[in-house]
Structures are given as C-alpha cells and as structure tokens.
Amino acid sequence: MFWNEKAECMSKDEKEALQLERLQKTVKHAYENIEFYKKRFDEIGLKPEDIKTLKDIEKIPFTTKSDLREAYPLGLLAVPREEIVEVHASSGTTGKPTVTAYTQYDLDIWGECIARGLKMAGAEKEYIIQNAYGYGLFTGGFGIHHGGNKMGAITLPISAGNTKRQLDTMVDFQSDILTCTPSYAAYLGESREKAGIPLEDINLKAGIHGAEMWTSELRNRIETSLGIKAYNIYGLTEVMGPGVAQECGEQNGMHIQDDHFYPEIINSETGETLDYGEKGELVLTSLTKTGMPILRFRTKDLTSLIDEKCKCGRTTVRMTRITGRSDDMLKIKGVMVFPSQIEKALLKIKGISPNYMIHVTRPDILDEVEVKVEASKELFSDEMKEMEKVEKQIQASIRSETGLRVDVTLCEPESLPRSEGKAVRVIDERNFE
Amino acid sequence: MVVQQISIFIENKEGRIKKAIDTLAKENINIRALSIADTTKYGILRLIVSDNEKAINALEKDGFVVKENDVIIVAVPDEPNGLNSTLAIFDEKGINLEYLYAFVSSKTDEAIVVMRLENMEKAIGVLEDSDANILNTDDIKEL
Numbered sequence A: 001m002f003w004n005e006k007a008e009c010m011s012k013d014e015k016e017a018l019q020l021e022r023l024q025k026t027v028k029h030a031y032e033n034i035e036f037y038k039k040r041f042d043e044i045g046l047k048p049e050d051i052k053t054l055k056d057i058e059k060i061p062f063t064t065k066s067d068l069r070e071a072y073p074l075g076l077l078a079v080p081r082e083e084i085v086e087v088h089a090s091s092g093t094t095g096k097p098t099v100t101a102y103t104q105y106d107l108d109i110w111g112e113c114i115a116r117g118l119k120m121a122g123a124e125k126e127y128i129i130q131n132a133y134g135y136g137l138f139t140g141g142f143g144i145h146h147g148g149n150k151m152g153a154i155t156l157p158i159s160a161g162n163t164k165r166q167l168d169t170m171v172d173f174q175s176d177i178l179t180c181t182p183s184y185a186a187y188l189g190e191s192r193e194k195a196g197i198p199l200e201d202i203n204l205k206a207g208i209h210g211a212e213m214w215t216s217e218l219r220n221r222i223e224t225s226l227g228i229k230a231y232n233i234y235g236l237t238e239v240m241g242p243g244v245a246q247e248c249g250e251q252n253g254m255h256i257q258d259d260h261f262y263p264e265i266i267n268s269e270t271g272e273t274l275d276y277g278e279k280g281e282l283v284l285t286s287l288t289k290t291g292m293p294i295l296r297f298r299t300k301d302l303t304s305l306i307d308e309k310c311k312c313g314r315t316t317v318r319m320t321r322i323t324g325r326s327d328d329m330l331k332i333k334g335v336m337v338f339p340s341q342i343e344k345a346l347l348k349i350k351g352i353s354p355n356y357m358i359h360v361t362r363p364d365i366l367d368e369v370e371v372k373v374e375a376s377k378e379l380f381s382d383e384m385k386e387m388e389k390v391e392k393q394i395q396a397s398i399r400s401e402t403g404l405r406v407d408v409t410l411c412e413p414e415s416l417p418r419s420e421g422k423a424v425r426v427i428d429e430r431n432f433e
Numbered sequence B: 001m002v003v004q005q006i007s008i009f010i011e012n013k014e015g016r017i018k019k020a021i022d023t024l025a026k027e028n029i030n031i032r033a034l035s036i037a038d039t040t041k042y043g044i045l046r047l048i049v050s051d052n053e054k055a056i057n058a059l060e061k062d063g064f065v066v067k068e069n070d071v072i073i074v075a076v077p078d079e080p081n082g083l084n085s086t087l088a089i090f091d092e093k094g095i096n097l098e099y100l101y102a103f104v105s106s107k108t109d110e111a112i113v114v115m116r117l118e119n120m121e122k123a124i125g126v127l128e129d130s131d132a133n134i135l136n137t138d139d140i141k142e143l
Helices: A012-033 A035-043 A054-059 A065-070 A104-120 A139-151 A163-173 A182-195 A216-226 A339-347 A384-402 B016-026 B052-061 B082-093 B120-129 B137-142
Strands: A084-089 A099-103 A128-131 A154-156 A177-180 A206-210 A229-236 A241-247 A254-256 A261-266 A280-286 A297-303 A330-332 A335-337 A356-361 A368-374 A407-411 A426-428 B003-011 B031-038 B042-049 B066-077 B097-104 B110-117
Touching: A012 A035, A012 A054, A012 A280, A054 A261, A084 A104, A084 A139, A099 A104, A104 A139, A104 A229, A104 A241, A128 A139, A128 A163, A139 A154, A139 A177, A139 A241, A163 A182, A177 A182, A182 A206, A182 A216, A206 A216, A206 A241, A216 A229, A216 A339, A229 A254, A229 A297, A330 A356, A335 A339, A339 A356, A339 A368, A339 A384, A368 A384, A384 A407, A384 B042, A407 B003, A407 B042, B003 B016, B003 B052, B003 B110, B003 B137, B016 B031, B016 B042, B016 B052, B031 B097, B031 B110, B042 B052, B052 B066, B066 B082, B066 B120, B082 B097, B082 B110, B082 B120, B110 B120
Parallel strands: A128 A154, A128 A177, A177 A206, A206 A229, A356 A426, A368 A407
Antiparallel strands: A084 A099, A229 A241, A241 A254, A261 A280, A280 A297, A330 A335, A356 A368, B003 B042, B003 B066, B031 B042, B066 B110, B097 B110
C-alpha cells in the first residue's frame, strides 16, 4: 500500500537529517549556478555555508511569482540547456505565465511523487488511469502521465474535454482511476447522470483531483455522481506541478512529499514563520530539483501543516485543504470573502449544480455581488412565490457563510461556462484606479 | 378533475421564449393556452399543450428546465360578470388564487380560464358543488 515505504514512513530524525543534507546541496547548487539567487544572497551577505540547520532556511529571502516572471522564460536554469528535457508553464490565469524546466532526473522525481499518490488512491499496475487533465504546457496532464509510467499502470492520455468521449471511454475501457480538475469531475458526474449511464456500467474506483480549490461539499458531489472516492492532490507549476502533496485514504490532509519539498507556513503579511497547526501561506523549497531549483517560493495558498503520523502509517507532513489564496480573497463591502465559502454555501442546497459565477461590481460607491446559479428541476416551480423562496434560501445560506447579502440570479441549465481545466468563478469588475 | 400544465424556466435573455416555442413547433405540438409570469431576471412560461410528454422530452433535450403540474380549467360565460361568478365562489370559501390566465376559443361561446389555487382539492370540491363547467384533458383537445 506504499509506493516507497522508506521515504514515506521515515522517522522524524532520519527525515530531518535527509532534508538538511538536501537543502544544503540545493542552496549551494542554486547559489553557484543561478545569477538571481547569487545576487539575492550577496545583497544580504548570506553564504550557502550559513545554512547549518533546517531552521536557518528562514534566513533565505522568499522567491515570488513576479521573480519568476522577470526571469521569463528560461532565466533561472541551474544547469546547461542540453540537460533540460522538458518545459512546462503555468496557465497564466493571473498574468504572464511562469515557466519551469526539468532535467531527466527531475522528471523521474516527478513521476516518483505522482506514483506515491496513485498508490495512495489504491492504484495497481493493471489499473487504467483515465487522465483527463489537459496535456500541453499545463503540468496536470504530463505530471500524471509521468507518474502512471513510473508506476507501470496503464495511462490513457485522453486529455481534458470531449465529455461524451470521456464517458464512453469510462464504459468501454472500464477505467479504474479518473484524474482531472474537480470542476471537470463534477461536470462528468453530472453528464453521466444526464446521459442515463448507470453507475454499474462504469468501474471507476478513485479520482485524483486538483489544480484548483474545491470544497468538501464538491467532493461529496463528485463521489456520489461517479461512485468513487475522490482524492485531493496539490502542486504548482513553479515548484514542479501536481504531486507535491496528495491525500491518502484517510482523506485527512494531503501528504507532502517532504523528502523532495520542504514546507513552511508564514504569516503572509509579516513573512514570519508560523508553527504547525497555524494557518497561513504555504512556502515551498525544492530539495532535489536540479534543472530549476526553487528556494522559499511563496505559493499564496492558505493552509496549515499537520506534523503527526497519519493513520495510514505515513510520517510525511500533511497540509490541510486549501481554503483560499492570499490573492484570490475578495474584499466586498469591507468583508473578506473567498469564493470557496460561496461554493460551500451553494452546495448545501439540494438541486444546485456545482457551476456558479460570482460577479462583483461597484455601480456607484457600494459593492454589489451577484451570484449566478443554474436553475434545475428541483429549484424550479411554476409559482413565483416558490421561486422567490428558493432565491431567499440561497441568499440566506450565503449570508450565514460569509455575512454578505448578495443578489441571486437563476439562469438556465448549462448556460454558465463549463471548464475543462481551471474554472473561472469570479468576475470582479470593480475599478479601483 | 385537473389538467396538467407545463411550465418552463425562461432566463431573461434575448430569444429564449422564441427558442422554447420553436422547439414545440418542430415537434408539431399545438399550444392551447399560454401565459408568462415575469420578473426582471427571469420568466415562467406556462402552457397547456396537446402532448405533454412529447413537449417535455423535446424541451429538456434542448436544455430547458420544465415542470408539469396540476391546474383547474373551467369554462365561464363569455359575458360581463362571467369570471366574477367563479372567483366569488373561491372568495367565499377563502381559497387563495396563485395565478390565472384566460383565453377564448372559436369553438365555444365560453371563455376558458386556467387557474392554480392554493388548495387544489378544496377548489375542485367547491367548483363541483357550484355546478361550474370544469374541463378535462379531452375537453381541451376539442377546443
């Protein structure tokens, strides 16, 4: 049930010794080969030899997304170009894409991390993995693919989209594991129901979903509509791609592959390091990457770390479900709101489809929020007063979750954009200039 | 004696009513009566049609949310006070009206009134007691 028992179940002392050794090596590698890191270290008079303990990592300056953008596309390589074998880039949802480059060694580690996750989701070598993450510059498709290959499972590179074909493939090939974004998994579940394909006709056992935030309510929807256990996976292009962390069968936090990535939690305003259990921004340092090592990358993802041995037997540090990003927080009428809170409120109501859109405007001086929800048979009535009741119920649910009074608009089924990759849920049209 | 009406959720967007009507036309479904209730954001299109099952299938296939529900249809004299006498019965018994729409048929001298009441069972009871002319599904087909 472990892919790599030695690495995943190490004692704390053993792990910390390994992490320190790898950290020192990575810091030296980065300092000696990447102009950017050398300059950063020299500016504050820091030498790689100053990293004597794991705690000393706090002396290293943070790396941010904008640092990576300035080095676009391949300004942060630590090895000669002939050693690089693959390149990926972020989707650029929040600006210019960031690029990451891999040596063959890095690809092997990536495959290793994904293989550990596949095993956590119960995969066996004879399993068919229907990989519906997009193939391309996005890390999702290829990341899972490398992991499937590493494990020796049967990887079906169907990529994202073409929903009918996805469903046909599930039925015809009897795929065992589905990998895709959670919003696409929910859509596939919804489409299966609509197409009238009985659950008995498909053989999916598990789904591995990530690349965007999702709630436990959405997890329930996915699990019921596809008859699977859905596992949360975490990763980001800047650090490697998916597979930095993933849930095991306990579904109680994602195991960080901490022999390859060193996690810290910081207060995103002060930059101060926080303790286990405290909520803040996740900061990651690669411990084994050779092509493009990254030191103290600020992920902007808000989570907390659990440093207890998991019931599954693994000792790797776990991170809790991401509840927001320090930069996707909306401040509406002075209230802090995360789209995930609105999703949670919506999915508490029976009959709501997991597709929604949050539209923030400021027509005059006050913020207004419109939440668009698709009408369904359960929500619709021939009587106006019943329809008003439904709207009020949705409003009340959002209000109790966020404290905000929003305007709810019901729209026709399937009129909101479906996403095959990362879902865009928020349109903020306020002009702050 | 109730008749099944179908209602369709219509988003307040250009061309949506036409799309619904088009869908029905393509299936050769005859619309006997129609009304629309609207807010600034959406509307509810209520219809009495010749073939509910066929209509619902076609509409759902085209992505509409459709519901079927009971209404009462009565024929009232097409003359001043015609409708009033029926409404007076409900008023007397304290039965609230949810909505109502009416049409005239070329095949009868009476006006046809479609009604949804708060308490449908009680409403049928009092109408029957008052000898009102309640129409059933077959009667509708004749119109």
